[in-house]
Amino acid sequence: MKWLGILGLVALSECLVMIPLTKMKTMRETLREKSLLTNFLERNTGNRSQNRAYYPKMTFHPLRNYLDLAYVGNISIGTPPQQFKVLFDTGSGDLWVPSIYCYSRPCRTHKLYNPHTSTTFRLWGQPVDLIYGSGRIIGFLSYDTVRIGKLIDMGQPFVLSKAQYGMEHAPFDGILGLGYPSLATQGTTPIFDTLKRRSLIPQAVFAFYLSSRKENGSVLMLGGVDHRYHKGKLQWIPVSQTHYWQITMNRVTVNGVAFGCSRGCQAIVDTGTSFLVGPSRVVTALRRLIGARLVDNEYTVSCSYVPRLPTIIFSINGNNYPVPPQAYIRKSLRGICLSSLAGGTEYLSRSETWILGDVFLRLYFSVYDRRNNRVGLAPAV
């Protein structure tokens, strides 16, 4: 049964003989329904010279900002489509959603995928254990059609959860990983790689614009970059290890003084992490410097004091990326000012590593270029 996993747009032209006629018919119907058949046939007969109208366009996928803590978008899985809210996460590689086989607490409050009502579901069955900073998912692999807006990805491997620990109150049902394939469960192809390989997107790039303090307006661009979302020129930074979106950082300075990363370090650009995360030792020193006090498990500062706090400057590839206090301090719903700096990267890697999460990415529009293995950063509009 495993060959079913390669069902899909490109597989269709490569493995035509392997697909029974009835299957072919269904696929044709599905494609025609979506007015994609001509598009697909054009693209796969190699005549795209003057057919700009047939050339795939970049996709703008809206994201909703939940209190500056998570950016969540809709996808659907199955036929007919079952809709899920997912976290688009550059810091992981797998796609998972809760399933009807899950009886854990987090599954009571989230949308559950039901394979029985999807005509395109195909069981793989391989068990999977996914560990995130904020929880753990135990499940098994399967295939189904995944839609991100108008993009249709047939036979995409994904994980159906059987048990979930943590993320109970998450504003999303599942997570869609946008990391390199080595970050995904072995033997599976991440969604972006499928879109890229099947030429469903014009370029092997994606980009995030994360809005501040407003629910609407954030966007994930797939297959291109809309330069109206940033100011100045994009600065390209080579990816230092093609696993996470990892880059080399020169130093971190506060008030003109090196604060960690003094001999260079690594930084992971991660839309799935809300905060700025560094080595505990350095973050503890930073909290002390800004006078943050632990109240109810959160580091708080007096709101009136925020304008006087220092800016943290991240130097990357010869450019400075300042993060002012208004960005690394957030106001809770109760009006309390909390630090959005967290420690703990020493558990991730032996060498000094920082995670540039949403705190950083709201300030800097980010582009992820798989063709040239580089990250682009520029001040967001």
Ligand SMILES: *[C@@H]1O[C@H](CO)[C@@H](O)[C@H](O)[C@H]1NC(C)=O
């Ligand atoms: C390719 O497309 C052009 C423009 O649409 C058309 O004139 C030409 O006949 C096509 N060639 C083939 C081989 O289909």
Ligand SMILES: *[C@@H]1O[C@H](CO)[C@@H](O)[C@H](O)[C@H]1NC(C)=O
């Ligand atoms: C997701 O879908 C729901 C309902 O279908 C819609 O109300 C919501 O605005 C969508 N979210 C985004 C971020 O587009």
Ligand SMILES: *[C@@H]1O[C@H](CO)[C@@H](O)[C@H](O)[C@H]1NC(C)=O
């Ligand atoms: C966000 O957009 C939705 C519809 O797309 C609208 O109903 C809502 O009022 C908007 N929210 C804000 C804060 O603008």
